[in-house]
Amino acid sequence: MGRLDDGRRVYFVVPKAPFGSMAEHAVVSPAHCIAMPDDIDDITAAAIANPGMSSWAAYTERAKLKAGETVLINGATGTAGRLAVQIAKHLGASKVIATGRNIDTLRSLAAIGADVTIPLVENDAALEETFKQQFAEGVDVVIDYLWGRSAERLLIAAAKFGRDAVPLRFVQIGSSSGADITLPSAVLRSSAIELMGSGIGSISVDRLIQAVGELLRATTSAGFTVAAKPVPLSDVERAWPEDDSARRTVFTMNAGMS
Incomplete structure (x- = not known):
């Protein structure tokens, strides 16, 4: 999750090496940014995007x-x-x-x-x-x-x-x-x-990005639920090895992510 210079919220994927995203600023192609719907909060979006995309893409792109x-x-x-x-x-x-x-x-x-x-x-x-x-x-x-x-x-x-x-x-x-x-x-x-x-290689990155966008736009109206645990980035060393299979860990930069 991030905000563009003009304040728009986006979910973004696959920053190009050597750049990553665990920082206050990230370098990402505009094509890899997904506009965030107004009806979904940052924590839910960050928690649901990757695990939800795994089945959304499998159903829509592979299994049809x-x-x-x-x-x-x-x-x-x-x-x-x-x-x-x-x-x-x-x-x-x-x-x-x-x-x-x-x-x-x-x-x-x-x-x-x-x-x-x-x-x-x-x-x-x-x-x-x-x-x-x-x-x-x-x-x-x-x-x-x-x-x-x-x-x-x-x-x-x-x-x-x-x-x-x-x-x-x-x-x-x-x-x-x-x-x-x-x-x-x-x-x-x-x-x-x-x-x-189903994954990168069997589905193009562009189609996976489309799947994430479709998922995020459907999340609130469909009533999808995901258990999430916000953790300050300062606690990353402690929280990183924890099992989050039942409750998704979301690292936050500051109190502005909600």
């Missing part, structure tokens, strides 16, 4: 989500996953299935749009059986924040129990459960799974 489709979010209990639930419903998903490891947080997702919640249990057979019912009923899009073992079980279950010759768009976004999986080749041969990623 259509109204009435079913979405499964693998890893929905962190900040990005909770936003992915809300954004899916806003973009027209008729059913949202959420998985996660934190049982208490998983239960709370019904209040923000999750229709089905699935705990990621350790037993592979039990997990596959739970996934079986959902894929048999029909899943159109998977948004994956975890990768690792749960993504393996999802892909295998989708191939075994999903609808024949009906595409399933599986969009990989994060890897908090591991960078690698073991994927049987039969999963791809015996299904219509479309496996893709």
Whole structure:
């Protein structure tokens, strides 16, 4: 977040090396600045932009989500996953299935749009059986924040129990459960799974900037919520290593950021 010389508030992205943004002034291309809507405060905008963009761009640019489709979010209990639930419903998903490891947080997702919640249990057979019912009923899009073992079980279950010759768009976004999986080749041969990623490289920077703008303009009217914790920049050394997966840390320059 920042202000231009004329006082206009902007959200800006990817300052060009060697410049960064953790300072009182930053050098940024005008093309990388997004005008801020008047109805969203600085803290909310700073907290929601990056995690919210991850699913907004995945839905709109990669999965091409259509109204009435079913979405499964693998890893929905962190900040990005909770936003992915809300954004899916806003973009027209008729059913949202959420998985996660934190049982208490998983239960709370019904209040923000999750229709089905699935705990990621350790037993592979039990997990596959739970996934079986959902894929048999029909899943159109998977948004994956975890990768690792749960993504393996999802892909295998989708191939075994999903609808024949009906595409399933599986969009990989994060890897908090591991960078690698073991994927049987039969999963791809015996299904219509479309496996893709979402991020810089799979989507142009210009399109990602557009996604952030669309997200910020929708935030207040759609009622998107994000837990945020403002922290003075002077406390950065203490706060930097803290886990903010459930409550997004926003570093502030002074009392003017609200």
